[in-house]
Amino acid sequence: MSQLKRIREIAIASVLLVIPFFVLNASLRDPSRQSWLDQQILYTLSWVQSGGTSAARVFSDFVDDYVYLVEVREENERLEARVARLEAERHQLLDEGLENRRLRSLLQLRERVGGELIAAEVVSRDIAPPFFRVTRVELDRGARDRVRAGMPVLSGQGLVGLVQRTSGRSCEVQLVVDRRTAVDVIVQRTGARGMLRGTGEDERYMARIQYLGREDALRVGDLVHTSGLGQRFPPSILVGRVTRIVREDFGLYQEVEVSPAVDFSRLEEVLILTEGALGDTIADVAEEPPAREP
Amino acid sequence: MKNVFFVLLALALLLVQSSLSVILPLHPFVPSVLLPMVLYLGVTPDVSLGRGAALAFAVGLVGDEVTGAPLGLGTFIFVAAFLLTRVAGLRLFLRGVPFQIVATTGIAIIAHGAMLALCAIFEPPEAFALVMPPAGVLGAIASWIWGEDEPLVGRAVDVATVLVATGLATGLLSPLVYAITRRVDTFTVRTRRSAGAEA
Numbered sequence: 001m002s003q004l005k006r007i008r009e010i011a012i013a014s015v016l017l018v019i020p021f022f023v024l025n026a027s028l029r030d031p032s033r034q035s036w037l038d039q040q041i042l043y044t045l046s047w048v049q050s051g052g053t054s055a056a057r058v059f060s061d062f063v064d065d066y067v068y069l070v071e072v073r074e075e076n077e078r079l080e081a082r083v084a085r086l087e088a089e090r091h092q093l094l095d096e097g098l099e100n101r102r103l104r105s106l107l108q109l110r111e112r113v114g115g116e117l118i119a120a121e122v123v124s125r126d127i128a129p130p131f132f133r134v135t136r137v138e139l140d141r142g143a144r145d146r147v148r149a150g151m152p153v154l155s156g157q158g159l160v161g162l163v164q165r166t167s168g169r170s171c172e173v174q175l176v177v178d179r180r181t182a183v184d185v186i187v188q189r190t191g192a193r194g195m196l197r198g199t200g201e202d203e204r205y206m207a208r209i210q211y212l213g214r215e216d217a218l219r220v221g222d223l224v225h226t227s228g229l230g231q232r233f234p235p236s237i238l239v240g241r242v243t244r245i246v247r248e249d250f251g252l253y254q255e256v257e258v259s260p261a262v263d264f265s266r267l268e269e270v271l272i273l274t275e276g277a278l279g280d281t282i283a284d285v286a287e288e289p290p291a292r293e294p
Numbered sequence: 295m296k297n298v299f300f301v302l303l304a305l306a307l308l309l310v311q312s313s314l315s316v317i318l319p320l321h322p323f324v325p326s327v328l329l330p331m332v333l334y335l336g337v338t339p340d341v342s343l344g345r346g347a348a349l350a351f352a353v354g355l356v357g358d359e360v361t362g363a364p365l366g367l368g369t370f371i372f373v374a375a376f377l378l379t380r381v382a383g384l385r386l387f388l389r390g391v392p393f394q395i396v397a398t399t400g401i402a403i404i405a406h407g408a409m410l411a412l413c414a415i416f417e418p419p420e421a422f423a424l425v426m427p428p429a430g431v432l433g434a435i436a437s438w439i440w441g442e443d444e445p446l447v448g449r450a451v452d453v454a455t456v457l458v459a460t461g462l463a464t465g466l467l468s469p470l471v472y473a474i475t476r477r478v479d480t481f482t483v484r485t486r487r488s489a490g491a492e493a
Contacts, residue, residue: 006343013347017373020354023366028416045365052359059309067313 105156113234116275131203134264142169152273158238158261177205186227192216209256224258303478304353308360322456325463328357330471332372336379350376371405391469399465406460
C-alpha cells in the first residue's frame with residue numbers, strides 16, 4: 001500500500017513537472033506553428049488565466065483602495081492642520097484690520113481735533129455685574145506722560161470721558177455715562193444746546209440732556225456733539241445719538257435720553273487731549289443752520 | 295483549506311512586492327518571494343511529495359499569472375525546485391538564518407539561470423536583452439577588456455549580474471518569507487486540530 005502510494009505521488013509530481021513544460025512550449029511558440037495540442041493546452045489555460053487575473057485584480061484593487069484610504073487620511077490630517085493655521089492667520093488678519101480701522105479713525109480724529117493728543121491703550125476695565133457694563137477704564141498713560149485729571153479722552157467713535165485720576169504710568173477714566181460727568185452738548189441738526197449727564201445705570205449705557213427747552217424739536221436719531229463751551233471738551237466731538245424724547249404737558253424742559261457713540265466694552269485705543277484745542281464757540285459745530293419747529 | 299491559504303499567501307506576497315516596488319525600486323536586486331515558499335515545501339517533511347508538487351505548481355502558476363512571465367515558466371521551475379530540494383533532503387530550518395540565506399541564494403541563482411535557459415530554448419535570445427545600469431557598467435568594462443568585437447562577453451556579464459543580484463535579494467529576503475510561511479502553516483494546522491478536537 002505504501003509502495004503504491006509512493007508510486008502515485010511520484011507519478012503526480014512527474015505529471016506536474018511535465019505539464020508546465022508543455023504549457024511553456026505552447027505559450028512561447030509562434031502561433032502560426034502551434035499544433036492542435038498546443039492550442040488545446042492554451043485554450044484550457046485561458047480559463048485558468050482568466051480566473052487568476054480576476055482574483056489578482058480583486059486583491060490588487062483591495063490593496064490599492066487601502067493605500068488610497070491611508071493617503072486620504074494623511075492628506076486629511078495635513079489639510080486639517082493647514083485649515084487650523086489659516087484660520088488662526090485669518091483671525092489675526094481680522095484683528096489687525098479692526099485695529100487698523102480704529103487707528104485710522106483715531107488719526108483722523110487727531111487731525112480734526114488739533115491740539116496735543118497722546119495715544120493710549122486701555123489696560124483694564126471695571127465691570128459692573130450683572131450686566132457686565134463697563135463703569136471705568138484704565139489707560140497706560142499717566143502723570144509721567146503729562147496726563148492730568150480732567151483731560152478729555154476721545155476715541156474714533158466719539159467722546160469717551162475725562163481723566164479722573166492719574167498715577168505714574170496709568171490713569172483712570174470717568175466715562176461719559178458716569179453720573180458725575182457733565183458735558184455741554186449741542187444737537188447737530190437743530191443747534192439746540194443742553195447739559196448732558198450720565199445716568200450711571202447698571203443695565204445700559206445711557207445719558208440724559210438736561211435743560212433742553214420744550215420748544216426744541218428733537219427727533220430720535222439726532223446726533224449729539226460736544227459744544228466746546230466751558231473749555232472742558234473740544235467742540236464737534238460726537239457724544240451719542242438721541243434714543244428717547246419725553247415731553248410732559250407741563251414744565252419748561254423736555255427729557256432726552258442719549259445713547260453714547262462709544263462702545264465702552266470694546267474700547268481698545270484712545271486719545272488724551274493734553275493741551276489746546278478746547279474751543280469756546282459752537283459756531284462751527286452745527287453744519288446746517290438750526291431748524292426750529294414753530 | 296491549508297493549501298488555499300498557501301496559494302493566497304503567495305498571491306499576497308506578490309502583490310505586496312509589486313506595490314512596494316513602486317515606492318522602492320530595487321532593480322536589478324529584485325527578489326523572488328515565491329521561491330522560498332516552494333523551498334519551504336521541499337524541506338518540510340510533513341508535506342507529501344504529491345501535495346508539495348501540486349502546491350509548487352499552483353504557486354508557480356500564480357507567479358506566472360501575476361508577473362506576466364511566459365505561462366509555465368515559473369510553474370516548471372518551481373515544481374523542479376521543489377523536487378530537487380526534496381531529493382537533496384535539505385533541512386534549512388535546522389541550520390539557522392545564515393544557512394537559509396546562503397542556500398536560498400544558491401538555489402535562486404540556479405533557478406533563475408534555468409529560467410533564462412528555458413526562455414533561450416523556446417524564444418530567440420533578443421527578447422532578453424538586459425539593459426540596466428549596474429549590468430551595463432559591468433558590460434562596458436567587459437567590452438573594454440575583451441574588445442567591442444566580443445558582444446557575447448558583455449551579454450554574459452549582464453546575465454551573470456542579474457542572476458547574482460536576484461539570487462542575493464532572494465536569499466536575503468528568504469528568512470522573512472520562511473517565517474511568514476511557517477506561521478501560516480502552523481496556524482492552519484492549529485486551527486484544523488482545534489476544529490477536530492471540538493468535533
